[in-house]
Amino acid sequence: MSLSLEASPLVRQAQTAAALAAAAARIRVVDESDLDRLRDVEALLIRVWGTSPHGAPIPTDLLRSISHAGCNVTAAYSENGTLCGAAAAIVSPGNSAMYSLIAGVLPGLADNGVGFALKQHQRSWALTRGIETMTWTFDPLVSRNARFNLTKLGAHAAEYLENFYGLMDDEINAEDQSDRLVAVWPLTSRESVACSEGSPLATVLPDFGPASGRGTGPDGHPNVVLDGDSLWCRVPTDIVALRGRDPVQAASWRASVREIFTAEFARGRSATGVTRDGWYRLTTGGPQ
Known part of the structure; x- marks a missing residue:
């Protein structure tokens, strides 16, 4: 997948927004492909999501393959070099969209801006390659994640998938059915640009009787x-x-x-x- 020789204004905006988000979180965000560091990514994802009878959420060999295929494995490192967040995404046929497989932040850092910086790095990565949409699924009952996806990033959802993965047996989902909403993140929209610059549209419940x-x-x-x-x-x-x-x-x-x-x-x-x-x-x- 070739990169644009001349970055458009929107690509430059995404790159600047990603850099500012990383600086605000006091982290370094990179595309990761080193085998030993991918092992660290696997370990971090286990800490965040736990394990199931199938093992790690995404094992090292699969992360290695995703990176080798030219898709996205993003890692965030703290100022002392500690891995504190990671995400992985693949590209759909025709390079028309990017599909986020997983993202996780080290426990205790959820409010430090690490997750936001990871997603802004992915947005920049996608737009640099001419990809203007990212999608993923999330549990509609996890309100914290829902707010991050729809309010803080500027995605929207209009598709409900009933028991998408079947019965979940990992440590977080605790035998619950895996209903999911499909997040669609239009990376070039007015809302997404505003969100990337720290100005999301207000979502305020009106007074009601x-x-x-x-x-x-x-x-x-x-x-x-x-x-x-x-x-x-x-x-x-x-x-x-x-x-x-x-x-x-x-x-x-x-x-x-x-x-x-x-x-x-x-x-x-x-x-x-x-x-x-x-x-x-x-x-x-x-x-x-």
């Missing part, structure tokens, strides 16, 4: 609100903890959110943002 409510969640509190053309849907603030504390209620949330998203996507809505307390904004006509 009883007349706006359209549903109640498994915890007995409102979880669906209609406000003009936007529908708001709430998910748990920490589904991982809830799975351990009350797996029955966690399963009820899965069924409830599945029903809502499937119905609203069929009506033409898209998920275009998430608040800090786990409310999705579902709109018609794409990102607002």
